[in-house]
Amino acid sequence: PHDQIEPQFLADLVAETVGTRPIRRAVIGVPGVVDYDNEQLIQAPNLPQGWIPYLSDAWLSERTGLEISLANDADLAAVGESSFGAGRHARDVVYVTISTGVGAGIVLGTRLMRGRYSSGEIGHTVIDRRLLAEGLDGTVEGLGSGTAMQRMASEAGITATGADLAALVAHDDPTATEVWNEAISAVAAGVVNLCWLVAPQMVVVGGGVGMNADLVLPVIRGLVAAEGPN
Numbered sequence: 001p002h003d004q005i006e007p008q009f010l011a012d013l014v015a016e017t018v019g020t021r022p023i024r025r026a027v028i029g030v031p032g033v034v035d036y037d038n039e040q041l042i043q044a045p046n047l048p049q050g051w052i053p054y055l056s057d058a059w060l061s062e063r064t065g066l067e068i069s070l071a072n073d074a075d076l077a078a079v080g081e082s083s084f085g086a087g088r089h090a091r092d093v094v095y096v097t098i099s100t101g102v103g104a105g106i107v108l109g110t111r112l113m114r115g116r117y118s119s120g121e122i123g124h125t126v127i128d129r130r131l132l133a134e135g136l137d138g139t140v141e142g143l144g145s146g147t148a149m150q151r152m153a154s155e156a157g158i159t160a161t162g163a164d165l166a167a168l169v170a171h172d173d174p175t176a177t178e179v180w181n182e183a184i185s186a187v188a189a190g191v192v193n194l195c196w197l198v199a200p201q202m203v204v205v206g207g208g209v210g211m212n213a214d215l216v217l218p219v220i221r222g223l224v225a226a227e228g229p230n
Helices: 007-018 049-054 057-064 073-084 129-133 140-144 146-155 162-170 174-198 213-227
Strands: 025-030 033-035 040-043 067-072 093-098 102-108 202-206
Touching: 025 073, 033 067, 040 049, 057 067, 067 073, 073 093, 073 102, 073 202, 093 174, 102 140, 102 174, 140 146, 140 174, 146 162, 146 174, 162 174, 162 213, 174 202, 174 213, 202 213
Parallel strands: 025 067, 093 202
Antiparallel strands: 033 040, 093 102
C-alpha cells in the first residue's frame, strides 16, 4: 500500500471478500512486530519496507470503512489454536510458525503473552554466536526458515523449493533430507529455548513448512525430548 491507493479500491476489495455479510470490524494479522499501543506495524523484515508506514489501524480503517485492528499473525494463530484448535484443552500453549520466516505466539493461563509490542519472536533469537561474530545470520529464522531452506537447497545444487523440496525429502532424497533436517533442527533449537522460557503444556507447529508434520515434528520432538524441560 501507499498514499496513492484510493479508499474506494480497498472498500471494493472488502466488499468482494466478505460479500453481503454485515461486517463492521476486522482483525488483520501481519508478519512482524506490532506496536499495540499505537496500533501499527513497526518492523517486518519479510514485507516490502515501503508498506510499513501505512500498515496501521487508522490508515486501514479510513480506507475500508471498517474498524480495523492489526495484530501479529503468530499471536492470532496462538489464540486461535489455544481457543479452538490443537491446544484447546491446554492452559499454556505456544504456537510456532515455520514459513517464509519463523515466528511464535505465546498463550499462558489462557491469555496472550504480550506487552506494548508483540512478543515471542523466536525467529530473531541467536542460536549460532560464531556466525554472528562473522557478520552472518545466526538466528533461528536465518538458519531454519523456508527462505533459509531454499538458500541451503540451492547451495547444495537442488532447484526444488517449497512443496517440491518436501516431496524429495518424503522420497528419501539424501541431499534434500540433509538440508531439511539441518533447517528444522535450527527451529527445534528455538522451540527448546521457548520451552525453557515459558514451560508450555503444548507446542503447536504450523506455517507453510510446518504443515509437513511427518517431516517436521519428529525432528522437533527429538530435540525437545533430549534438551528441553522434562
